[in-house]
Structures are given as C-alpha cells and as structure tokens.
Amino acid sequence: MPPYCSYVVVDVNGEVFDSDMTEKDLNKTKSYLLSGNKSYYDFYKEITQMNGNIIIIQYDLLAHFRNPLLHKMIPYPELLMLLLLLGFVILFAVITASKFSKKLKQSLISIITTTEKIGNQDLDFDITPTQISEFNSVLNTIEKLKVALSSSLKEQWNKEQQKKTQLSALAHDIKTPLTxxxxxxxxxxxxxxxxxxxxxxxxxxxxxxxxxxxxELLMSVVNNNSIHIDKNVISLKNFLHDVSTESVALCKTKNIVFQLKNTVTYDTIYVDGALLKRAIMNIVDNAVRYSDTNSEIDFAITENESYIIFHIADTGKGFSEESLKKATQEFFTEDTSRTNQHYGLGLSFAKAIAEIHQGSLELKNQIDAKGAIVSIKILKNNS
Known part of the structure; x- marks a missing residue:
C-alpha cells in the first residue's frame, strides 16, 4: 500500500476487522459509509471480498513523493511549490523596492542639494536632472525660482553699491563746508x-x-556693512557732561531749558561712549524737534538691579498709537510731509545701540503731563 493511501476492512456485521487508518480518518470513513458524505479532497475505493468483507481504500488526488522518506518530510509538494513561489515573489518585491528606493534617494539628493545651495545663496550652479520625470518637473520649477532670485539679488547688490557710492560721495561733500x-x-x-x-x-x-x-562712523558702516563696537570703561560724570553740553547747545536753538538729574551710584560704565552718546543725542534731537519753544526737556539717569536707564522726557505732543508701535523702524515718519527733514532713523539707531549693550529702547507718553518719554536701558555689566 503506498504511504499516501490507507485502508480499513469491515466484516459483514459492520465491525472493523483490520485498518491502518488514524482514528480521525477512520471516523471520516465511517461517516462516508453511513451517509455518503466526504470531504472534497478525500476519495474512497470499495472492494468486496469473497467472504463478504469490504475493503475501503482512502486516497487523495494530490501530488506526493514516491519515496517514503521524502513523503514523510514533505507530504504536500504542491504546497511547497506555492511557498517557494510566494518566497520568490517576496524576494522580487524586496529587490525591486530596494532598487527603486536607491533611485528615489539619488533623485531626492539632487533636490536637497539644490535647495541647500539656494538657501546658502549659492546660485552659480547647474541643476542635475534625475531619472524621475515628476522630480524633474519640481527641479525645473526650482530652476526658474533660482534664476529669479539670482536676478533679484544682483539688482539688490547693485542698489547697495549705488547707495554706498552715494553715501561716500555725500560724506566727502559734507567735509568741505564743515572745514x-x-x-x-x-x-x-x-x-x-x-x-x-x-x-x-x-x-x-x-x-x-x-x-x-x-x-567717520558713517564711512566705517558703509565700507564694512556693520557698526564697529569699541567698549571701554568710561567716567559716567564726564560722559553726562559731554551729553549735557551738546544737548544745551541744541536746546538753545528753541530756547528750551535742559534739565539733568543723575541718581546713579556708579562712577564708571562699560560702554561704547561714542555710540551711546550718539544714540542719546538722536533722542534729544527728536525731543527738541517736537517740543515747543520756551519749553523744557528733562534728562534723568536712574538704575535698578540690572540696568542703568537714560530717560529723555519732553513736553511735545507725544507719540500716537502708530508711532508707539513703529517709531523704531527705519525711515518711519508719522508726518508724511517731512520729505527732506526727518526720516525716522534716530530712534531706530538708538534701539540698535541699546541692544548692542544688552538693553532695550522703550517709548511711552507721559501720564500726568503732555509729552513723550524715551528710555535707553543698558545692562550694568554688559562685558
């Protein structure tokens, strides 16, 4: 009997006389004898003997190895073939995905490299196309943006160069009448x-x-595109004297009284004296500009735990709501009729100098009186 077949011998009384079936297969065979029911993959062959006994052989129509050892190890070769086929499909999918991933990565590197160069304003390069048409469409769009950005930057650079040339010429021209x-x-x-x-x-x-x-400072900024910082320990008393002297002279043009009040206990401060003085004088100039004739400007110096604060208070019209928000922006001017007098650079510069000294610029209106207060805060130890 082949190893993939089994049998059972039933006598005339329906009793099992002999069998090599498992208990499970024997029960299925009995069900077949009694009702004719069988599974779709089991088949039966009945042989009647001379003595009336019936031999029932159970078999299937699946492929099997003829060798008993192979049959025992691999009872269903068709299933093995399906598993091998599935394995090959998975392997093919993995290899294909790996190749596509590598191709996709190379294409992405081209896009990433391009965007990084543009981000660093390196626009003098040729974009390398990829093997993916959709990515090439993106790169073509980036190429157009690169060309537009390059044109814009060149135009901006030309304007900056023109501005530098004009400022240099203006500074040179001013020196003649100044002399x-x-x-x-x-x-x-x-x-x-x-x-x-x-x-x-x-x-x-x-x-x-x-x-x-x-x-000289203007020429330094024009040539170096930055403000040169030269911090030193200076006498606060001498610094305030210099500021007060210039402020008094400025106030005399409108017969304004300039009042100085210093409550700071420090004898020295670590600052760039020239820049800080210029920042304060810009604020004083604004205060004189917007104050009435025969009025008063107060210059108070106070301190707290962390900062030394320079307050300039005038009795002018004060700041509007818009000015409180935008007055420190370059070229802001509330009065649009000022076409050749005041361009809003003073407060912007003062703000920059305060920040250089790890401080800030504060604008507010006086509560109990008419006028504005501008305060420059600088860190006590800003070394």
Missing part, C-alpha cells in the same frame, strides 16, 4: 569776541567735531 565752518569758528575765536559769542563759538566747534566723528 569752512570750523575754520571760520577758529577765526571768530581769535578775533576777540564777547563772552557770549565765545560760548556760541565753542558750541559750533564742538558740534563740528561731532559731525566729523559721525562722518
């Missing part, structure tokens, strides 16, 4: 003028020196 002013001031000083005139001459000379320093 004339300083020379005439020296002649007036030597001519034996009255005490009052000598004081005015001193203001002219001091302001001329300040303009000269500002021109």
């Amino acid at each position: 004339v002013i300083k020379g005439n001031a020296e002649l007036l000083e030597e001519s034996g003028s009255s005490k009052e005139n000598k004081e005015l001459i001193t203001y002219i000379q001091s302001s001329s020196d300040t303009i000269e320093k500002y021109l």
Whole structure:
C-alpha cells in the first residue's frame, strides 16, 4: 500500500476487522459509509471480498513523493511549490523596492542639494536632472525660482553699491563746508569776541567735531556693512557732561531749558561712549524737534538691579498709537510731509545701540503731563 493511501476492512456485521487508518480518518470513513458524505479532497475505493468483507481504500488526488522518506518530510509538494513561489515573489518585491528606493534617494539628493545651495545663496550652479520625470518637473520649477532670485539679488547688490557710492560721495561733500565752518569758528575765536559769542563759538566747534566723528562712523558702516563696537570703561560724570553740553547747545536753538538729574551710584560704565552718546543725542534731537519753544526737556539717569536707564522726557505732543508701535523702524515718519527733514532713523539707531549693550529702547507718553518719554536701558555689566 503506498504511504499516501490507507485502508480499513469491515466484516459483514459492520465491525472493523483490520485498518491502518488514524482514528480521525477512520471516523471520516465511517461517516462516508453511513451517509455518503466526504470531504472534497478525500476519495474512497470499495472492494468486496469473497467472504463478504469490504475493503475501503482512502486516497487523495494530490501530488506526493514516491519515496517514503521524502513523503514523510514533505507530504504536500504542491504546497511547497506555492511557498517557494510566494518566497520568490517576496524576494522580487524586496529587490525591486530596494532598487527603486536607491533611485528615489539619488533623485531626492539632487533636490536637497539644490535647495541647500539656494538657501546658502549659492546660485552659480547647474541643476542635475534625475531619472524621475515628476522630480524633474519640481527641479525645473526650482530652476526658474533660482534664476529669479539670482536676478533679484544682483539688482539688490547693485542698489547697495549705488547707495554706498552715494553715501561716500555725500560724506566727502559734507567735509568741505564743515572745514569752512570750523575754520571760520577758529577765526571768530581769535578775533576777540564777547563772552557770549565765545560760548556760541565753542558750541559750533564742538558740534563740528561731532559731525566729523559721525562722518567717520558713517564711512566705517558703509565700507564694512556693520557698526564697529569699541567698549571701554568710561567716567559716567564726564560722559553726562559731554551729553549735557551738546544737548544745551541744541536746546538753545528753541530756547528750551535742559534739565539733568543723575541718581546713579556708579562712577564708571562699560560702554561704547561714542555710540551711546550718539544714540542719546538722536533722542534729544527728536525731543527738541517736537517740543515747543520756551519749553523744557528733562534728562534723568536712574538704575535698578540690572540696568542703568537714560530717560529723555519732553513736553511735545507725544507719540500716537502708530508711532508707539513703529517709531523704531527705519525711515518711519508719522508726518508724511517731512520729505527732506526727518526720516525716522534716530530712534531706530538708538534701539540698535541699546541692544548692542544688552538693553532695550522703550517709548511711552507721559501720564500726568503732555509729552513723550524715551528710555535707553543698558545692562550694568554688559562685558
């Protein structure tokens, strides 16, 4: 009997006489004899003997190995073939996915490299196409953006160069009348003028020196695109004296009283004196500009645990709501009619200098009186 077949011998009384079936197969065979029911993969062959016994052989129509050992190890070769086929399909899918992933990665590298170069403003390169048409469409769009950005940056650079040239020329042109002013001031000083005139001459000379320093600073910014910072330990008393002297001279143009009040206990401060003085004078200039004739400007210096604060308070019209939000922006001016006088750079510069000293610029209106208060906060130890 082949190993993939089994049998049972049933006598005339229906009793099992002999069998090599398992208990499970025997029960299925009995069910077949009694009702004729069988599974779709089991088949039966009945053989009647001379003595009346019936031999029932159970078999299937599946492929089997003829070798008993192979049959025992692999009872269903067709299932093995299906498993092998499935394995080959999976292997093919993995290899295909791996190749596609590698191809996709190479294409993505091209896009990533392109965007990184554009992000670094390196626009002088050729975009490498990929093997994926959809990615090439994206790269074509990026190429158009690159060309547009390159054109825009070149235009911006040309404008910056023109601005530098114009500022350099302007600074040079200012030096000529400034030299004339300083020379005439020296002649007036030597001519034996009255005490009052000598004081005015001193203001002219001091302001001329300040303009000269500002021109040097302007040229430094134009050439280096940045503000040179030179922090030193300086005398607070001397610093306030210099600021007060220039402020008094500025206030005299509108007969404004300038009041200085210092409550700080520090004798020295670590700052860039020239830049901080310029920032404060910009604020004082604004205060004089918007104050009435014969009014008053207060300059108070206070301190808290972390900061030294310079307050400039005037009695002008104060800030509007829009000015409180935008006054520190470059070129902001609330009065659009000021076409050639004030361009809103003063407060913007003061804000930048305060931040250089790890501080801030604060704008507010006086609560109990008319006018505005501008405060420059600088860190006490900003080294």
